[in-house]
Amino acid sequence: MTRHALYGWGRTTPSFATVLNPASEEDVVAALTQNREVIARGLGRSYGDPAQVSGGVVLSNRALGGVGEISSDGVVTLGAGVSIDELLAVSIPAGWFVPVTPGTRQVTLAGAVAADVHGKNHHLDGSFGVHVRQLRLVTPTGTFDVSPERDPELFWATVGGMGLTGVITSVTLQMIRIETDQVLVDTERFSNLESVMGAMLDKDHEYRYSVAWVDCMTKGAHMGRAILTRGRHALASDLDAVTLAAPRSPKLFVPIDAPSGLLNAASVRIFNEVWFRSAPKHQENEPQSLSTFFHPLDGVRDWNRLYGRRGFVQYQFCVDDAHANTVVEAITRLSSSGVPSFLAVLKRFGAANPGPLSFPVPGWTLALDLPVGPRALPRVLDDLDEMVLEAGGRIYFAKDARLGPDKVRAMYPRLDEFLAVKHRVDPEDRLTSDLARRLDLVGS
Ligand SMILES: Cc1cc2nc3c(=O)[nH]c(=O)nc-3n(C[C@H](O)[C@H](O)[C@H](O)COP(=O)(O)OP(=O)(O)OC[C@H]3O[C@@H](n4cnc5c(N)ncnc54)[C@H](O)[C@@H]3O)c2cc1C
Numbered sequence: 001m002t003r004h005a006l007y008g009w010g011r012t013t014p015s016f017a018t019v020l021n022p023a024s025e026e027d028v029v030a031a032l033t034q035n036r037e038v039i040a041r042g043l044g045r046s047y048g049d050p051a052q053v054s055g056g057v058v059l060s061n062r063a064l065g066g067v068g069e070i071s072s073d074g075v076v077t078l079g080a081g082v083s084i085d086e087l088l089a090v091s092i093p094a095g096w097f098v099p100v101t102p103g104t105r106q107v108t109l110a111g112a113v114a115a116d117v118h119g120k121n122h123h124l125d126g127s128f129g130v131h132v133r134q135l136r137l138v139t140p141t142g143t144f145d146v147s148p149e150r151d152p153e154l155f156w157a158t159v160g161g162m163g164l165t166g167v168i169t170s171v172t173l174q175m176i177r178i179e180t181d182q183v184l185v186d187t188e189r190f191s192n193l194e195s196v197m198g199a200m201l202d203k204d205h206e207y208r209y210s211v212a213w214v215d216c217m218t219k220g221a222h223m224g225r226a227i228l229t230r231g232r233h234a235l236a237s238d239l240d241a242v243t244l245a246a247p248r249s250p251k252l253f254v255p256i257d258a259p260s261g262l263l264n265a266a267s268v269r270i271f272n273e274v275w276f277r278s279a280p281k282h283q284e285n286e287p288q289s290l291s292t293f294f295h296p297l298d299g300v301r302d303w304n305r306l307y308g309r310r311g312f313v314q315y316q317f318c319v320d321d322a323h324a325n326t327v328v329e330a331i332t333r334l335s336s337s338g339v340p341s342f343l344a345v346l347k348r349f350g351a352a353n354p355g356p357l358s359f360p361v362p363g364w365t366l367a368l369d370l371p372v373g374p375r376a377l378p379r380v381l382d383d384l385d386e387m388v389l390e391a392g393g394r395i396y397f398a399k400d401a402r403l404g405p406d407k408v409r410a411m412y413p414r415l416d417e418f419l420a421v422k423h424r425v426d427p428e429d430r431l432t433s434d435l436a437r438r439l440d441l442v443g444s
Pocket of ligand 1 (some may be wrong): 039040041042043044045046047050061080101103104106108109110111112114115116117118119161162163164166167168169187222297398433436
């Protein structure tokens with residue numbers, strides 16, 4: 001097991017965590033026995049502080065590797081630290097794809113379970129946890145194989161539990177069959193938010209994958225104009241030539257941090273305009289590679305440097321269908337605030353799963369990328385929190401770095417259920433993180 005340091009922020013001052021790289025279950029058990037404040041970490045693609053613990057011990061899961069054989073019905077057991085990228089490198093050539101993928105394949109399997117990630121197919125296929133058959137979990141009180149049948153409370157508390165119930169060492173996953181490495185994509189442009197939301201409500205159920213990119217910088221009749229892309233896996237019979245190629249490594253990269261202030265209302269407005277105009281008004285059945293369709297950002301390494309040293313805030317909420325108007329209000333608030341926002345991502349969510357901290361609830365979800373800098377930003381975010389709270393909605397832990405405990409209790413009404421399970425397997429709260437400290441996610 002190797003050791004190095006991770007720089008993070010404590011409550012008021014910056015501080016370090018010790019980083020360990022356990023390579024076996026025994027190493028994980030030893031780390032949990034010998035240390036008091038511990039959290040697991042994958043590829044660090046969460047936007048906030050769930051995978052760091054200032055002054056404590058971070059267990060990188062990357063040495064917990066190994067891709068098992070994919071069975072004839074698509075079940076595979078993987079080391080917790082295997083990334084979706086690494087899995088796809090072997091599974092696509094064999095005709096299998098992950099059942100759910102976030103917008104980047106640079107996440108580990110355990111990270112995907114712990115955040116219960118969702119993709120463009122949540123409206124039909126649910127989130128990642130629904131497709132997990134079994135987890136191997138090391139907790140301070142023992143090591144368990146858990147599944148929806150075997151200790152369902154611990155299984156579902158771990159799905160979406162942000163690493164606070166234990167360290168996952170392996171994941172058994174149900175994959176989906178694909179015949180080609182292409183997706184057939186329909187693209188449509190909409191001149192305002194109402195029309196794109198109407199189209200999603202009408203027809204999303206006919207597509208396996210659907211996402212809308214919404215312009216939050218336009219006002220008036222064009223407020224929330226959007227590009228809607230929807231697709232399905234191409235069958236061999238859809239294409240002249242059939243390929244099943246592993247995703248390629250990115251050729252492009254951003255070598256330096258962009259100057260702070262480069263992304264301001266004017267430049268973001270121009271970017272959004274170009275993006276909107278470059279999309280076809282209406283196009284059907286365009287073949288796109290799996291990487292282009294699912295992971296466009298993975299094509300540019302270190303894309304986050306474009307935001308400069310100040311960086312950006314991700315903000316993602318969901319609300320049920322009865323509160324669809326919250327999406328409209330949020331975009332109205334943003335477009336009138338002068339706070340620049342890149343194209344926002346709007347998706348439909350389908351049925352929730354039994355996880356008490358799983359984020360998705362049926363209805364709408366909106367994800368925003370907001371460059372840090374404008375003085376109005378904190379106020380706008382507070383206003384969005386209030387709107388989401390009023391609508392009975394919630395914010396995604398994997399993208400949060402600023403909520404407080406009161407709001408979280410209101411957003412996640414089953415929090416005590418989660419904490420009771422955590423207390424059962426971790427009575428001394430050895431598993432903690434900066435997120436858990438900030439939101440008071442402790443079981444005892
Ligand atoms: C460009 C981009 C696009 C994204 N798009 C989406 C999207 O479409 N949908 C979506 O849902 N999310 C999305 N995300 C968020 C991302 O999918 C999640 O934050 C995911 O959890 C990151 O996985 P990771 O391996 O990097 O984990 P980390 O960020 O390192 O950790 C995330 C959580 O997993 C826990 N964890 C890690 N390893 C273990 C382990 N072995 N045992 C127990 N807990 C563990 C950590 O403690 C932490 O709480 C996106 C992120 C980026 C950067």
